[in-house]
Structure formats: structure tokens, C-alpha cells
Amino acid sequence: MAIGRVQALAAAVLIGALTTPVLGQEIAAPEGRSFVVEGSDFAVQGRYLAAAGNCISCHTAVDGEPFAGNVPFQTPFGTIYSSNITPDPDTGIGRWTKEQFVRAMREGIRGDGAHLYPAFPYPAFTILSDEDLDALWAFVRGLPAVQRTVRANELRFPFNQRSLMAVWNLLFFTPARLQFDPKKSQEWNRGAYLVRGLGHCGACHTPRNSFGAEKAELALAGGLYKDWVRPGEMRLWSTPNLTGAKDGLASWQTSDLERYLKSGHSPRAGIFGPMNEVVGNSTRHLGEADIHAMAVYLKDLAPAVEIATSPSATQASAGQLVYTLRCATCHLPDGSGSITTGPPLAGSPVVQTRDPAALINIILYGARPAPSQQPSWKSMDGFASELDDTEIANLSNYLRGSWGNVGSPVTPADVARQR
Incomplete structure (x- = not known):
């Protein structure tokens, strides 16, 4: 139109x-x-x-x-x-x-x-x-x-038959141009253009159907794709829900998003894994008005449907001792985190992703910011050699079932998939 x-x-x-x-x-x-x-x-x-x-x-x-290209994308x-x-x-x-x-x-x-x-x-x-x-x-x-x-x-x-993409485009792609929404502010529209267009955030943060097309009804509600966990090794990554859902950005302020996109860390989270490249090569170079516009747009997204069920009390309690011994010093016993030692786990979108892949990757391989970033938190070493699959599953269930978090139960098989 x-x-x-x-x-x-x-x-x-x-x-x-x-x-x-x-x-x-x-x-x-x-x-x-x-x-x-x-x-x-x-x-x-x-x-x-x-x-x-x-x-x-x-x-x-x-x-x-x-x-010059040649970056592999495993699909x-x-x-x-x-x-x-x-x-x-x-x-x-x-x-x-x-x-x-x-x-x-x-x-x-x-x-x-x-x-x-x-x-x-x-x-x-x-x-x-x-x-x-x-x-x-x-x-x-x-x-x-x-x-x-x-x-x-x-x-x-x-x-491998490129001609089939003509059918895919007919089914799942509609060429379009920017549609300015007169009911929204200029900065909201500016943010929509950056998030939906140039930034193509949905490419990673939107779930896809069996044909590889983004599910429009779940736009920016969190997705799955493969990326590096360490040099030479790719694993599945789950991306956080960026809508206003409880397992998304409900607990974030606009200023939290601005700081995260500009510097790689905020009181709510710090970058790690694939987001190191996004912030290091992209968002940190943007002007303050563009960063603010992206944050305004994201914070205005309606909550996506929350379908995750939390682990039972029994499943969650099994990982409490591991958390106390391995994590509580940096993230505090109540999961609230500390600005100097570790981000909060209570309300964390990464902890609550529908698929636990990203959370498991952090526990296995650690979380280290890119060298170009200077977060206030310490880098985290992984526990792949110190905890077995059952212990990591128990720890994950404790994180996903405590402090009001929601997230489907994690099994030892889920952990084994990420090793």
C-alpha cells in the first residue's frame, strides 16, 4: 500500500x-x-x-x-x-x-x-x-x-537447486519498502527501520519454519542457529526473546538496551558468543540517536506468547548445590548479580530461552567478551571438564526454575548435544 x-x-x-x-x-x-x-x-x-x-x-x-566472503553458515x-x-x-x-x-x-x-x-x-x-x-x-x-x-x-x-527459491519466494517473501507508521514517533520508526531492515535482527532472533522462513507471528521471539563456540567448533545457539515477554526484555529498561548495544554491557547483561561480533563490528559504531531508536522500538514490542514450562521444584533443587559452589560467588545466592562480578540471572533472557542451547554453551565453554569491549564483569571460564552432563542439566534447571524464571526442563541429552 x-x-x-x-x-x-x-x-x-x-x-x-x-x-x-x-x-x-x-x-x-x-x-x-x-x-x-x-x-x-x-x-x-x-x-x-x-x-x-x-x-x-x-x-x-x-x-x-x-x-571477501567464504564465511560458512551451517543450516x-x-x-x-x-x-x-x-x-x-x-x-x-x-x-x-x-x-x-x-x-x-x-x-x-x-x-x-x-x-x-x-x-x-x-x-x-x-x-x-x-x-x-x-x-x-x-x-x-x-x-x-x-x-x-x-x-x-x-x-x-x-x-542445492537454486531455481526452487522462486517457489520459496512466492510462499514466504514479499518485496516491500519502509512503511512509516504515523501513529508512532519518529524515533520508533527509525528504530523499526534499523531493527527490521539494516540490522536484520530477526535473522537470528526469530524462529523459522521447516522451510527456513521466519515465523512472522513470532517475530523477534527468539530463534536457533549454528555458530562458533570456540575456534573450529560450531554448535547450536539459541537467541533470546527480544519482545516484552517475561522470558524476554520485560525487566529491561530502555537505558539498559542502549548501554548493551553501545558498549556490550549493561546492568542486565554482558555480551558473549555471537553477540561479540554484533556489538564489536556493528552497534558500537552507531550514533546515540540510532541506538536510542533501536531501544525504543524493541521496548515497544508486544510480548510474544510464552509457551515454556519451568522445571519442577524437584528438578530445580537438584542443581542448587552446584550453583552454590560454582556460581553464587559472582552471581550472588539470589541470582541478582553484581555490577563488578557477574550479570543477574534472575529475569535473564538467555537463561530463559525456549531452547537451552545458549545457556548450556555458556556453562560448557564460558563467556568472554570480545577484546574490543571492556565490560565491568569478569570473563567466565567454562565447566566442560569439571561437570558432567547430569550436573550441567541440574544446574540449568535450577537457573530456569528459580527467582521467577521460566524455561523448559533441561536433560542430560540436551547437554550432550552441545558438547
Whole structure:
């Protein structure tokens, strides 16, 4: 549905505030005009947008050059490797036109006309504005060209048939543009654009159906995907519920979210695991107004349906001794945490994820912030060699069944899956 002139003008101002000539230094476009500022460097504005989209994390391999691709994404259908998006003419996108780039971003069609897999989040990027895509195009065109051939995807038949994506798109994808909601504030709309579009938070934080499509009715209610637990080893990760549910962000304040996204830690939580890259490569580079807008939008999300059942009192009590001996010093006996030793576990979205994978990963492998971050808490060492599967399951049940937390019971088999 087309938006009216007033909404269109407001949307133009909104998008204008997202693109900046210097990281962290914001500019606002005059009312009724696009964000393009006379004399500004389009490529530098694109650099800011690329940071908001965390492009470098998904397109830079551990041993590779920036944006040259080859990052593996393990999916239920096989492994997909990210593309080389440098302007190398043979192995990158150097022969693409701007129109082909825009089509890839908005429709999931690459330069040769073949379909991209939704591991590339074009279902989120489809809402990006013309101006922002122009700036991103200028940014990628200005990258150093890297000649690096990307590995072939390792997908099972029939998922290795790209032509089937045409059917997938018909079923699960609708090209769209930003729809400015006149009933919401400008900062809310700005946050929606960042969270739903550039930031593509739903790619990790929304559960998917058996065909790999996000479940729209459970948007940002927590998902599952594979990522690193330590070098060379991938495991399943569960992502927290970002809605206002009890097992989500109900106990968080807007200021907690702002601090977490900007610095990697807040009174409610600290980053670890895959979020190290999100904060380190993306959100910490955003201006304060954009961080605030994201927090405003997230805190306004209606609670997702809470379907988890907590462990029984018997199941929970079995892990109390382990908690007292191993965890209470840093997280305190009542789970309230300390600003200097450990985040609160009472009300923690990570503790309460529907699938306990992330919680188990922390207990097994520890939680360490990225070197670029300086949290107030200590790093946590894992207990993989000190606790067996039953002890970790008991500890998990104690955490998920105490202090008002909710979360389905954890079994030793759940722990064994993560080893």
C-alpha cells in the first residue's frame, strides 16, 4: 500500500538521519528532502550503513580479507558460504551494475540472475530506501578488490537447486519498502527501520519454519542457529526473546538496551558468543540517536506468547548445590548479580530461552567478551571438564526454575548435544 505525501516526507527525514558522513556523528536532512547532504561522501555514508548492517561479520572469513566472503553458515539444509562482495571482476561483484546490486538486496537475485538463498537476509533488506542502497553501492564499489574464489555451497538435494527459491519466494517473501507508521514517533520508526531492515535482527532472533522462513507471528521471539563456540567448533545457539515477554526484555529498561548495544554491557547483561561480533563490528559504531531508536522500538514490542514450562521444584533443587559452589560467588545466592562480578540471572533472557542451547554453551565453554569491549564483569571460564552432563542439566534447571524464571526442563541429552 502506498504511503501518503506527508508520510513519505517524514520517511525521507527518517532515513536521512540514519546515514552519516562520520561514524557516530549524526546529521539530519532538511524536512521534506532525502538524506543526501551536498558535498557529503556517499561512500562514507555507505560505510556507516554497512556497519549498521554488520556486513563485515558475514562476509569476512577468519583467515580472509575483509568482505571477501567464504564465511560458512551451517543450516538444516547444508552449509552455505557467503559471497565475495569486493569489486574484484572475476570472484567478486566487480562486473555488477548498481541495478543488479539493488535487485540482490531487495529481491534476492544475484548479478547472473540466479536466486540467492535467504541466509543472505534480503527479506529484511527489501525495505531499504533508494538513497541508502545508493550509499551502500558506493561503499562496496570503493572497497579494495580481493581475488578470492568462494567455496561451493554444500547443500543436500533438492536444496542445492537454486531455481526452487522462486517457489520459496512466492510462499514466504514479499518485496516491500519502509512503511512509516504515523501513529508512532519518529524515533520508533527509525528504530523499526534499523531493527527490521539494516540490522536484520530477526535473522537470528526469530524462529523459522521447516522451510527456513521466519515465523512472522513470532517475530523477534527468539530463534536457533549454528555458530562458533570456540575456534573450529560450531554448535547450536539459541537467541533470546527480544519482545516484552517475561522470558524476554520485560525487566529491561530502555537505558539498559542502549548501554548493551553501545558498549556490550549493561546492568542486565554482558555480551558473549555471537553477540561479540554484533556489538564489536556493528552497534558500537552507531550514533546515540540510532541506538536510542533501536531501544525504543524493541521496548515497544508486544510480548510474544510464552509457551515454556519451568522445571519442577524437584528438578530445580537438584542443581542448587552446584550453583552454590560454582556460581553464587559472582552471581550472588539470589541470582541478582553484581555490577563488578557477574550479570543477574534472575529475569535473564538467555537463561530463559525456549531452547537451552545458549545457556548450556555458556556453562560448557564460558563467556568472554570480545577484546574490543571492556565490560565491568569478569570473563567466565567454562565447566566442560569439571561437570558432567547430569550436573550441567541440574544446574540449568535450577537457573530456569528459580527467582521467577521460566524455561523448559533441561536433560542430560540436551547437554550432550552441545558438547
